[in-house]
Amino acid sequence: MADVGKTETTGFLNSPKAATTPAPPKTPDANNDQKPEPEPAQQPAGILPASHWSAISDEPNDADSTFSEDISTTSLTSSILEYRTLHGRTFHREIGQAEAWEPNDERHAESMDLHHHMCQLMLDGKLFLVPVEPERIKGPSDFGDAYPSAAVTGTDLSPIQPSWVPPNVKFEIDDANLDWTWDDNTFDFIHVRFLAGNIADWSRFYREAFRCCTPGGWIEHQDPSFVWHSDRGIPEDSALDQFPKVFWAGGEKFGRSFRVVEDELQRKGLEAAGFVDVVVRDVHVPVGDWPTDPHQKELGTFAQVSLLSDIEGYLVYMFNVVMGWTKTETQVYCAHLRRQLRDPELHPYFTRRIVYARKPE
Ligand SMILES: C[S@@+](CC[C@H](N)C(=O)[O-])C[C@H]1O[C@@H](n2cnc3c(N)ncnc32)[C@H](O)[C@@H]1O
Numbered sequence: 001m002a003d004v005g006k007t008e009t010t011g012f013l014n015s016p017k018a019a020t021t022p023a024p025p026k027t028p029d030a031n032n033d034q035k036p037e038p039e040p041a042q043q044p045a046g047i048l049p050a051s052h053w054s055a056i057s058d059e060p061n062d063a064d065s066t067f068s069e070d071i072s073t074t075s076l077t078s079s080i081l082e083y084r085t086l087h088g089r090t091f092h093r094e095i096g097q098a099e100a101w102e103p104n105d106e107r108h109a110e111s112m113d114l115h116h117h118m119c120q121l122m123l124d125g126k127l128f129l130v131p132v133e134p135e136r137i138k139g140p141s142d143f144g145d146a147y148p149s150a151a152v153t154g155t156d157l158s159p160i161q162p163s164w165v166p167p168n169v170k171f172e173i174d175d176a177n178l179d180w181t182w183d184d185n186t187f188d189f190i191h192v193r194f195l196a197g198n199i200a201d202w203s204r205f206y207r208e209a210f211r212c213c214t215p216g217g218w219i220e221h222q223d224p225s226f227v228w229h230s231d232r233g234i235p236e237d238s239a240l241d242q243f244p245k246v247f248w249a250g251g252e253k254f255g256r257s258f259r260v261v262e263d264e265l266q267r268k269g270l271e272a273a274g275f276v277d278v279v280v281r282d283v284h285v286p287v288g289d290w291p292t293d294p295h296q297k298e299l300g301t302f303a304q305v306s307l308l309s310d311i312e313g314y315l316v317y318m319f320n321v322v323m324g325w326t327k328t329e330t331q332v333y334c335a336h337l338r339r340q341l342r343d344p345e346l347h348p349y350f351t352r353r354i355v356y357a358r359k360p361e
């Protein structure tokens with residue numbers, strides 16, 4: 001077990017450089033290809049105008065794109081299967097205070113399956129770092145298989161989980177931004193992974209987790225930084241350089257932070273809620289098959305395939321709906337991003353922060 005209270009960094013490279021402060025958000029624009037381009041001066045500081053990407057591109061249209069020509073937004077509330085459709089992608093129905101930026105369709109689910117495999121490779125096959133084998137776990141199917149004596153509860157906004165799950169697993173549809181529906185002291189272990197940009201108030205979230213955790217029980221929360229690094233340098237104003245800046249500005253605009261790592265939201269929130277013995281571990285995740293170490297090469301390959309399998313899915317809500325980029329602007333930006341992520345000379349990587357802690361007895 002790592003030293004309590006210290007941040008460990010694992011991976012293949014040195015610690016990343018400090019991130020810069022994001023620019024203040026701007027007023028949302030309509031989701032409309034016909035709108036006039038904003039002047040560069042109207043952009044949040046540090047963010048290039050959306051038109052920049054077409055201006056420097058000789059291939060404005062991307063053959064892999066899955067954006068639909070139809071732009072329709074339908075909000076229905078009568079069924080948990082009545083999803084909203086934006087740019088041909090589906091998103092969760094209206095529920096609680098949720099405004100998730102990830103599509104819930106098959107294409108994104110496939111990307112998430114690859115992401116899950118990447119997460120396990122990142123932890124050398126483990127599902128989590130907490131140094132116990134819990135009896136009651138909040139987390140989905142693989143936990144149920146790995147811990148057949150545990151009662152496992154998984155939650156999400158949409159019923160997108162597999163139809164066959166181990167008998168000790170159940171899924172519940174819940175908005176984690178609201179008061180949690182479980183009694184005090186319900187779970188021996190609460191596992192949270194990749195909710196950046198989804199939680200309106202992390203302090204409230206951790207307070208609810210603390211309440212629902214058994215005395216002596218554990219919580220683990222993994223989330224990525226959206227900042228890209230390379231020992232060879234990330235070119236200034238390139239698609240990878242702009243990536244966190246747009247997400248951060250979008251997060252400020254819609255009130256759900258993408259700066260979980262940069263603002264140390266995990267450690268601060270867990271401590272404020274009352275958790276103790278907080279352990280912080282940073283893992284560097286390569287993207288691409290560029291590492292020489294065979295394990296890192298496999299990790300990087302899965303990270304790359306996961307991202308490239310649905311890069312539009314990661315961007316469509318934040319770029320189009322929140323930041324007001326047009327469909328074409330986002331497609332062209334995606335093409336630049338894809339090209340950089342495939343560039344064998346660039347050697348990009350990002351940080352994944354895993355923080356775990358215990359509720360006092
Ligand atoms: C980036 S995915 C990560 C999925 C999974 N946790 C993993 O690590 O593979 C984020 C998930 O959180 C869900 N989500 C977003 N906002 C939520 C909320 N307010 N309450 C519960 N789940 C939410 C989304 O529907 C999506 O499935």
